[in-house]
Amino acid sequence: xxxxxxxxxxxxxxxxxxxxxxxxxxxxxxxxxxxxxxxxxxxxxxxxxxxxxxxxxxxxxxxxxxxxxxxxxxxxxxxxxxxxxxxxxxxxxxxxxxxxxxxxxxxxxxxxxxxxxxxxxxxxxxxxxxxxxxxxxxxxxxxxxxxxxxxxxxxxxxxxxxxxxxxxxxxxxxxxxxxxxxxxxxxxxxxxxxxxxxxxxxxxxxxxxxxxxxxxxxxxxxxxxxxxxxxxxxxxxxxxxxxxxxxxxxxxxxxxxxxxxxxxxxxxxxxxxxxxxxxxxxxxxxx
Numbered sequence: 001x002x003x004x005x006x007x008x009x010x011x012x013x014x015x016x017x018x019x020x021x022x023x024x025x026x027x028x029x030x031x032x033x034x035x036x037x038x039x040x041x042x043x044x045x046x047x048x049x050x051x052x053x054x055x056x057x058x059x060x061x062x063x064x065x066x067x068x069x070x071x072x073x074x075x076x077x078x079x080x081x082x083x084x085x086x087x088x089x090x091x092x093x094x095x096x097x098x099x100x101x102x103x104x105x106x107x108x109x110x111x112x113x114x115x116x117x118x119x120x121x122x123x124x125x126x127x128x129x130x131x132x133x134x135x136x137x138x139x140x141x142x143x144x145x146x147x148x149x150x151x152x153x154x155x156x157x158x159x160x161x162x163x164x165x166x167x168x169x170x171x172x173x174x175x176x177x178x179x180x181x182x183x184x185x186x187x188x189x190x191x192x193x194x195x196x197x198x199x200x201x202x203x204x205x206x207x208x209x210x211x212x213x214x215x216x217x218x219x220x221x222x223x224x225x226x227x228x229x230x231x232x233x234x235x236x237x238x239x240x241x242x243x244x245x246x247x248x249x250x251x252x253x254x255x256x257x258x259x260x261x262x263x264x265x266x267x268x269x270x271x272x273x274x275x276x277x278x279x280x281x282x283x284x285x286x287x
Contacts, residue, residue, distance in 0.1 A: 050148030065126065077143065083109075109150075139154055159245055162242070
């Protein structure tokens with residue numbers, strides 16, 4: 001029954017998320033505010049490269065990607081983005097809470113130091129711009145903020161990453177009567193019915209929520225695998241899964257595309273790229 005409950009909520013939530021994502025894109029990029037976007041001019045390309053020494057092929061790929069961003073209205077003017085508090089730092093950049101056209105967004109600030117890092121960024125943007133699925137974090141745009149400095153914009157997830165949500169869920173182990181304070185005839189605070197993500201819940205409801213998140217992560221990965229060429233995540237872990245205020249999960253940080261000839265039994269030795277993954281969450285065959 002718990003499994004059926006999780007599945008019953010999946011479809012309508014997917015429809016709601018798709019509608020909200022489309023509305024956000026319209027607000028940010030296509031609502032008549034053309035000032036938020038910019039053109040792929042020679043000066044923008046020069047700024048993007050900075051002092052990097054890159055091959056002509058990589059320069060051509062960068063020019064092509066920026067031109068695509070201009071055509072699809074996701075090449076952004078960073079001066080229109082207002083950075084807020086830092087939310088975390090990863091291997092490839094620092095994430096910030098930000099606003100664009102009065103809408104909340106998330107911004108990853110990436111400083112590119114060498115050609116390989118630029119190529120990784122190009123691959124990531126190509127993947128993000130191509131994938132449109134309610135269980136994959138929605139890409140909103142890319143901006144060139146300075147010499148070899150890029151801002152990658154995605155939707156803002158109010159629930160944080162899955163690791164943080166699981167930590168908050170530990171609150172449910174505290175008896176309901178020990179949470180919050182008594183006001184009048186009702187108890188207020190984290191133990192109340194409106195206590196947010198960390199509100200006390202029964203074991204069955206908690207299991208159903210976790211099962212639904214697992215299902216949504218699997219659906220997000222399946223959407224990546226259906227791309228042509230397929231996209232493999234390579235670094236799936238709780239900090240790369242985000243949840244919104246309604247506990248709808250999105251997979252993030254997927255950036256590895258493989259051609260068909262890469263799918264062999266000896267995949268670890270045949271992959272044409274270095275693995276950027278976390279050992280704790282790696283498949284045993286990859287260790």
